[in-house]
Amino acid sequence: MLKKTPLHPLHLELGAKMVPFAWWEMPVQYPTGIMAEHAACREGAALFDVSHMCQMEITGDDPAAALERLVPGGITSLAPGQARYTQLTTGAGGIYDDLIVTRDPGGLYVVANASMADQDVGLLRAGLPDCTLRVIEDHALIAVQGPAAAALVAGLVPAAEDLRFMQSAQAAWDGQDLRLSRLGYTGEDGFEISLPATAAEAFARALIAGGAMPAGLGARDTLRMEAGLPLYGQDIDQGTSPPEAGLGFSIPKRRRAEGGFPGAARILGELADGPARRLVGLRPEGRAPVRAGVEITAPDGTPLGTVTSGGFAPTLQAPISMGYVTASHAAPGTEIHVILRGKPQPATVTPLPFVPHRYKR
Amino acid sequence: MPTTYYTDDHEWIEVEDDTATIGITKHAAEQLGEVVFIELQPEGETFVKGDEIGVVESVKAASDIFAPVTGEILEANAALVETPAELNEDPEGNSWLYKIKLSDPGELSELLDAEGYAALIG
Numbered sequence: 001m002l003k004k005t006p007l008h009p010l011h012l013e014l015g016a017k018m019v020p021f022a023w024w025e026m027p028v029q030y031p032t033g034i035m036a037e038h039a040a041c042r043e044g045a046a047l048f049d050v051s052h053m054c055q056m057e058i059t060g061d062d063p064a065a066a067l068e069r070l071v072p073g074g075i076t077s078l079a080p081g082q083a084r085y086t087q088l089t090t091g092a093g094g095i096y097d098d099l100i101v102t103r104d105p106g107g108l109y110v111v112a113n114a115s116m117a118d119q120d121v122g123l124l125r126a127g128l129p130d131c132t133l134r135v136i137e138d139h140a141l142i143a144v145q146g147p148a149a150a151a152l153v154a155g156l157v158p159a160a161e162d163l164r165f166m167q168s169a170q171a172a173w174d175g176q177d178l179r180l181s182r183l184g185y186t187g188e189d190g191f192e193i194s195l196p197a198t199a200a201e202a203f204a205r206a207l208i209a210g211g212a213m214p215a216g217l218g219a220r221d222t223l224r225m226e227a228g229l230p231l232y233g234q235d236i237d238q239g240t241s242p243p244e245a246g247l248g249f250s251i252p253k254r255r256r257a258e259g260g261f262p263g264a265a266r267i268l269g270e271l272a273d274g275p276a277r278r279l280v281g282l283r284p285e286g287r288a289p290v291r292a293g294v295e296i297t298a299p300d301g302t303p304l305g306t307v308t309s310g311g312f313a314p315t316l317q318a319p320i321s322m323g324y325v326t327a328s329h330a331a332p333g334t335e336i337h338v339i340l341r342g343k344p345q346p347a348t349v350t351p352l353p354f355v356p357h358r359y360k361r
Numbered sequence: 362m363p364t365t366y367y368t369d370d371h372e373w374i375e376v377e378d379d380t381a382t383i384g385i386t387k388h389a390a391e392q393l394g395e396v397v398f399i400e401l402q403p404e405g406e407t408f409v410k411g412d413e414i415g416v417v418e419s420v421k422a423a424s425d426i427f428a429p430v431t432g433e434i435l436e437a438n439a440a441l442v443e444t445p446a447e448l449n450e451d452p453e454g455n456s457w458l459y460k461i462k463l464s465d466p467g468e469l470s471e472l473l474d475a476e477g478y479a480a481l482i483g
Contacts, residue, residue, distance in 0.1 A: 034420045035395050218394070218421055287398050287445075289418050312397040312420050319398075341416070 005051035006140045006197035007204055014214055022115035024052040027216040037215035038222050038314040041186050042355075045146040046215035047207050053141055054117035055194055058124065059107035060131030067101065067108060070127045072242060072261045074252040078103035083166045083181055085250050087242055088123055093266030094238035095245070096123060098230075102168045102181060107131075109168070109179065111141070111192075113232045140200030144212055145190030145223075150360065152210045153180070153191050156203070160191060165359040173203060182360065185220070187227025187353055189360045225320060226313050228281060228352030234292060235279060235308040235322055243270035244324065245279045246352065277305055278330040281350040282321040284310075284338055290321045290347065295339040299346075304329050304336060313354060320354050321347070366469055367478035368429045373453055379466060382457045383429060385417065388482045390452040394419040399445045401437040401458060408432065410468055415458060417448065430468045432461040 002025040011018060016027035027049065029037065040046045058067065064075040073086025080103050088096040097116040102109040112120040117135075125133050144153055154160040157180055159171040168181035178195035195203055208214060221231070230236045236245045241263070248271055255261065259268060284290045294307040310321030321338070329336055332351045337344040363377040371389035375382045390396070398418040408414050408428045415426035437459055441447055448456045463469075473481065 028421075029394065033395050222420060288400065288416075289398055289423070291423065312418070314420070 003052070005049050006200040007049045007051065007142075010201050010204055011049065011214075016214070016216060019217070021217060022052060022113070024114060026052060027214070029216040029218045030214050032213065034216075034218040034222060035314050037213055037219035040213035041146045041188055041215060041219065041223055042315055043147065045144055045148040045152050045190075045207075045212040046186075046219065047204060047212040048143040048145065048215050048220055049140070049204075050143050050192065051140040051197075051200070052114040054112040054114060054120060055136040055139055055141060056110040056112065056121070056124070057107060057134045057136055058110060058128065058131050059134075060128070063108045063128065063131045064103060066128045066131050068255070068261065070123065070262065071099070071101075072251045072255050072264070072267060073101065074255055075101055075103070075108070077252065077254070080105050081168050083168050083183055087236075087247065087250070088120060089242065089261060089263040089267065090238050091262045093241045093263030093270070095232070095236045095240060095242065096120070096238060098232050098236065100181075100183065115233055136194070138197050139194050140197050142193045142195070142200065142204055142207070143184050143186075143190060144193070144207055145184045145186040145188045147189060147358065148211060149188070149190040152207060152212060153193070155210060156206055157193075163191075165189075165361045174199065176203075178203075185227070185229055186223035187229070187355060187357045188223075189358055222311060222314055225309055225311060225322065226315055226353065226355040227357060228322070228354060230279065230322070231309060240279075240324070241267055241270055241275065243267060244275040244277055274327055277324045277326050279308070279322060280325055280330050281352040281354055282307070282310070282323060282336070282338065282347045283350045283354075284319045284321060284340075284345060284347040286345065287319065288340060288345070289319045290338045290340055290345070294321070294323075296323050296325055296347075297337045297339060297344065298329060299335060299337055301337075301344075307338065315355050322352070325349070365475060366429075366472035367475065367481075368427075368472055369481055370427050370429070371482075372426070372429045374429050374469070374472065376463070376466075376469060379463045380435065381430070381432070381461050381463055383459050383461060384457040385426070385448070385452055386478070386482075387452050389424075390449050393417065393424055394421050396445045396448040399442050399448065399458075401442055402434060404434050404436055406434045407464075408434075417445075426458065429472065430461075431464040433464070434459055435462055436460040
């Protein structure tokens, strides 16, 4: 039996095509289609139900310091109301999952991937024995993304105007407490709003009435690919390290100097010397989408790696892919081949993101 | 008088004498979503029923086209390859994929009629 989010009845009412996704039944697209939903997010505002993601609250004696034993990110240096992207790393330097961690006056608010929820809760509980972890099961999570998101959300929750990228605040709407965070996974300015499940549908309807177009997992995937953002389970997993995946930006100087997180030996070594392979952007020639699993070679046929995400970029009207290649072939401009249906096709290594980020910094 | 047949791979075949026009059904086009890429084989290619004779890719996924019958390609829809999104507009009309010459019209008896296909897709 698949789990249903508080917005499930609304998705059905809006005519969404529902699919199983990480134990949840989620909308993949609405009758408008992925292209229109994608365009709404780049040009106006799109609304995503991300209630399937795992929301947690960690309290106790200095949970920020405790969490730094499990992640390479800077958590103790977060000011209250500040959010950061980090990863739970394995002892071998791989990635158990990626997380957004927000510091609150009373503890930490953490959002993890739906598919990794059970694993993460187990790892965090075992790794933080002096803290209390509560999974927030009675809240929905709604993402509003796009250049029109700020005005739209501020019309309902005026505090939205005061936030900048990666800041989070408590606010209220219609007598309901909610958490407003200025972040997202589309490359656009926008918000993720955590609010009581009972208020979620009314809030979503207010956003839709204000002009947000409901968008599903299909558009979410094309948007995050254009934004060059790795997806857990596809572009990153236990076999890939943060430096290989281009996530070195999320490891601050202090943590690099001090270490003290799982996999530090490998991760710090790769940050210093460069990893043997890197996640890169690829622009295939022609119009054929080059999707996950496609082999990448040098023009002379030498194996270089594999495509981990790929498809058609609606904004660029062209195929884009992300994949790992040997470091010698990772420089932008390098000509490589992708083996598409058995035939080598030319592609060019391209800087990420494919479409510039437009965060409100 | 042309007769139209269907396959359980969601293709249609409109037959007149020993030539046929083939494409994907409206149902298939809806399931696939917005089409962004079509790869077809050139005129003159011959194939056996069940061979892979093309690829249709939507934003979401790739889908192989299998030959519904044995034959030879008389014409591939080049205009459609140029503007793949048209496939969503009129899949059972202007957005045909191939015109083919049938090698064995007897194979047609193994295909579904409109009623059978309607029952298949429920």
